[in-house]
Amino acid sequence: MPEDAHCSLLGQLQRVTSLARGQFLEGFTLRDAPAFDDWVRFQREYWHLRINEIFDRLSRLQFEAGELEVAIATVNRWLVLAPLHEEAYRRLMRLHFAAGDRYAALHAYDTCRARLSTDMQTEPTPETVALASRMRAVAPPRRKEAHALHTAPGAFSPALLLDGPFLGRTTELSLLIKAYHTAQRGQTQVVLLQGEAGIGKTRLAKEFLAWAEMEGADVLQGRAFETGGRLPYRPVIEALRPRIERENAPDDLLSDTWLAELARLLPELGDRYPDLPAPQGGKSVARNRLFEAVARLLQALAKRAPLVLFIDDVQWADTASLDVFHYLARSWSESATPALLLLTLPMGTRGLRPELDEWRASMERTVPLIRLQLDRLTPEDILRLLQALGGAGGKDGGRAADLERFGQWLFAETEGQPFYLMETLKVLLERGALACRPSEEGGWTLDVTAAMEHETVRRGFFPPSVREVIVARLDRLSPHAFALLVAGAVLGQGTTFERLCQVADLTEEDGLPALDEVLHSGLLHESERKAGPMTAGRYVFAHQKIRAIVYAEAGEARRRIFHRRALQALQASAVPAADLAYHALSAGLTEPAFHWSLVAGDEAMRVFAVRDALTFYEQAQHLLAARVHGPGLLTMLPASEVEHLYIHLGRAYELNAEWEKARTAYTEMLAYAREASELAMESTALNRLAILAAQQSFDLSAARRLLEEAWWVAEASSDPVRLAETEWNLAQMAIHACKLKRALIHAERALERAHVTGLKELRARSLYTLGLSYALGGCWEEVMTSVEEARTLYAAINDQAGEASGLSAQLIYAGSPPTGQLTKRAMEVLCLCLLALGHVNCGEPRAGVSAGQAALDISLEIKNIWAQVYSVLNLNHALLEVGEYEQALRVTQQGVEMARTLPNPTLLFFLLTVLGAVHQAMLSLEEAQAALREALALSETIVVRSYQVLATSRLCANSALAGDWKSAYTYALEAVAVRKDIETSLPFIDFLRYFEIEALLRGGEEGRAREEVQRLGEGSRTTRRQRLPYLRALATLAQWDGETREALASLQEAAVLAHEIGLPGELWQIEVALGEVYASSGQREQAHQAFARAMAIVQKLAAKMEDEARRSNFLAEPVVRRVLEPGRA
DSSP states (O other): OOOHHHHHHHHHHHHHHHHHOTTTTTTOTTOOOOHHHHHHHHHHHHHHHHHHHHHHHHHHHHHTTTTTHHHHHHHHHHHHOOOTHHHHHHHHHHHHHHTTTTTHHHHHHHHHHHHHHHSSSOOOOOOHHHHHHHHHHOOOOOOHHHHHTOGGGGGHHHHHHOOOOOOOOOHHHHHHHHHHHHHHOOEEEEEEEEESSSSHHHHHHHHHHHHHHHHEEEEEEEOSSSSSOOOOTHHHHHHHHHHHHSSOOGGSSHHHHHHHTTTTTTTTHHHHOOTTTOOOOOHHHHHHHHHHHHHHHHHHHHHOOOEEEEEGGGGOOOOHHHHHHHHHHHHHHHHTTEEEEEEEESSTTTOOHHHHHHHHHHHHHOOEOOOOOOOOOHHHHHHHHHHHIIIOOOOHHHHHHHHHHHHHHHHHHHOOOOEEEEHHHHHHHHSSSEEEEEOOOOOEEEEEHHHHHHHHHOOOSSSOOOOHHHHHHHTSHHHHHHHHHHHHHHHHHOHHHHHHHHTTTOHHHHHHHHHHHHHTTSEEEEEOSSTTTTTTTTEEEEEEHHHHHHOOOOOHHHHHHHHHHHHHHHHHOOOOOHHHHHHHHHTTTTHHHHHHHHHHHHHHHHOOOHHHHHHHHHHHHHHHHHHHTTSOOOOOHHHHHHHHHHHHHHHHHHTTTTTHHHHHHHHHHHHHHHOOOOTTHHHHHHHHHHHHHHHSSOOOHHHHHHHHHHHHHHHHHOOOOHHHHHHHHHHHHHHHHTTTTHHHHHHHHHHHHHHHOOOOOHHHHHHHHHHHHHHHTTTTHHHHHHHHHHHHHHHHOTTOOOOOOOOOOOOSSSOOOOTTTHHHHHHHHHHHHHHHHHHHHHHHHHHHHEEEEEEHHHHHHTTHHHHHHHHHHHHHHHHHHOOHHHHHHHHHHHHHHHHTTOOOOOHHHHHHHHHHHHHTTTTTTTHHHHHHHHHHHHTTTTTGGGGGHHHHHHHHHHHHHHTHHHHHHHHHHHHHHHHHHOSSSTTOOOOOOOHHHHHHTTTTTTHHHHEEEEEETTSSOOOEEEEEEEEHHHHHHHTTTTTTHHHHHHHHHHHHHHHHTTHHHHHHHHHHHHHHHHHHHTTTTHHHHHHHHHHHHHHHHHHHHHOHHHHHHHHHHHHHHHHSTTTTO
8 A cells, every 4th residue: 555545544544533432322222112222232233343343454554554652552442442352452462562562462461361251251262362372482572762762861872762663664564464464375475675775674574573473473584694705505594593493393393304404404403313314315316305304394384373484685695595595485385385485685786696686587487576675765754753763742833843854854964765864863863963851751852953953964964975974983982892893894793792802802801891882882782583592692783784884994904804813713613614714815814715715615515505616616716826826836735625626616517517617627627737746636637628528529539538648647646546537437438439349448447446446436336337348249147247246336335425536427428427425326327227228138128127217216316317318218128128118108208308408419319219219119100210310310410420320220120111111221221331330249229130131132232131140140149139130130031032941930939039038019020920921831820820919919019008099000000900900810
């Protein structure tokens, strides 16, 4: 409601209530006219209800406007007219409590209870009893103006007087209350209070929070600070910690699993509950679990009472906290949590981070964001303020005119800026320009008449800026008091008296008078936290603008000294490294600043705040760069810390998908290592650059060159870990280049050197890579042995930090480099994927499905998209084998969409070939053709050209199934040509070569066809699954030669083998081929039986297809329709 409409409504309601005189026709009756008496009773009841409604509305509007004394008078009049109205008593209780008078509030409750008992022999309702209980348990808000206006004259303090009434924000407060009521109904609200610094955002929020607490809300408050670096989750921790301390049994709110996650932010929970399980997951999954733990805690609290979370100065919040607020808003909105998130943000401030605008826009897309813009006070607001402060005591018109003139002068000087206005009044009071005299009522009154005649006012107020107003107040302080303020400004946040004295270099005897002085001046005040000993006795600035001006006025030399003292004092305490880095940097201490920046980055990474970690790592990087060009850095900083910086900086960039910045970091690391002659660091840098080259651009040649150089450097350093890691990476590159011999050599060397190091993780990873190398050669039994041993080792690694060295990095397809527990889980996924592939190639498809599904489950749990895509790929090979086409299609389509988001095209290529294979198995040949053609085109962008054989072989089969033998012949030639260049004896999942044999025969390449059958036979001796395509190729060749008996023998063996393995998709086609050979040789009964078996399998496969259109298409394809023709089966 607009301010003028609000004032008009208040005036109307006040006029109406002034007319209330008691009951309608009170005491009047006509004994001989019962109908008249009934009418009177009805009218009395009607007007009684109407009067209650009017008093209720008037007192509520006054309450919401902060006019507490006026509202109390209104309710007292209401109770004279309705002495048994319980809602009126509850309103009176709330008003007294809001005014800071718990005694009066509880006295109102006692009066209510006594009247109800005497007049109605009843007790107050549970709502009233609960309100009284809350008021006994919760401290009322402090109303300093009440204290100031009624304190003894000798104890007068301008700071107390001017920490005054709340005026001029009626509309905004009403909107906040409306938002609260909306949230109370389960519609989560997010409100952003905006306005220039000093406009009154925090004061408005505090008034609203006091109101909300009286309404029974659970209020949590946090604040972000400009100083001390952006410690991850600081405002979140500040809001949660006092609330958890007040909770008798936090385990009633959350299960042990979620309490363990919350203990990452609040380590004291681990002391309180020592049997909590270890938190689960690595970087990506644990970050989400942490956010979910916070959301669940607050949702549990909101089930008891509506929740209000207030964060002040959100512009200084770290990015991790901003992410938490975004997560909470979304989570609460989706779960209809009765919660309100209230944030303050200054407008028009230069230098705000650009990501803040992005965050605000993202928040607005997630939930409706209410923006309340606070404007400056009007002259009328200032006049009401002066009246409330004690300027309305006189009865003569001259005093009222002086009060109005003084208000106009204040408005002209301050332009209605609340902070500037109050600071101006304080300076006028301290200088004596504005006198404050005892009033007849025992309080104080402002002598504005004398003020208007004072020289300061007549000649124009000086100084003309907020800064100079505050500086004028600082000039009146003693040196010790100023030193105490500077210590507070340097420390930046609420701190203890003892810490202030330490940093100010004051004894407690000197510090106490100084503390009294700054408290009396109102520049500093004691914090009003609700928590117990964790936050008791802390002092904060009255406004952050005061802190900023004190800090600036201290001067550079004094600030450095104070920051040095702060660093020394805080190092002995359990404070975050971010604070220590801030003080070291501000003190000009380069080496400590470098060290603590590094530790702060690590601390941020441990709570998954990657962007905040980057801030600290980049800070350390800049310090390093500045000293590299100065004297003596190379001998002053430990090489291990420099290496740690570059590795973790690069990894953080990779996790944040900033690949070029990661490359720059590793390049700088390489240059530093060479200049410092640090061979181990040089080898690590070369390895990291090689991995980046392979993963981002798939430049395997460049990666190999870098790794070979790294190997020679590691050899010269005699470092077994670096040598093992380099061998491992060389094996990786050889595998992805399909260089079998080279891959085996490097994998075996990596395993041998890993044994020497004694590192389980390195051994397990080397075993996995050895298994992958064996897979290139089709040695599937060796694959299974190596990978099973790798899994066993990973299961034995319990240390979450892992045993991998800093060099240890992801596989090319494993995504950004995970650490700790996530490394173990990601490697479990890769082991399971390779096991699934091994089972398929060994003719154990059901076991392949189990391993592939287990891999997918873990990859979803750890939220690693690379691992998910890799899992989908290998799971679907097995699903295709067992005839689960619809499931395979659904999962593959999801995998393709995920693969399209990854920078490397190779996994997308593999997924597209599998998608084509699924469509092909369902005989959706056009869809198969489209997917396979896209895969073939994509293979042109992949360095390893031999991969394209997977697409061309499938395209050959697809064309053959469609009856297009000309195209099938073209694809067969391409596939055969590529295979000749491959070192491996058999590419993965290459089971369709019999189509290529028939295409070559039809195309007149009989000699090449026989040569390919021979090559296929040489590679089919290792497993039963690999023998199946060879048998079908033999049958094709025998039929071409007219050797019916040989064709039947090969097909019969193939049918038995397909049945034993469990390959319905293969088996029905083999039975069709058998039926056709039987029919062509006149064996009609055998042909009939073969077609019947084929038809039964086809119908089972079709029955699994829930999509009716796909099922109909499958059964309508010519190759299937021929099987179903009457008489064939």
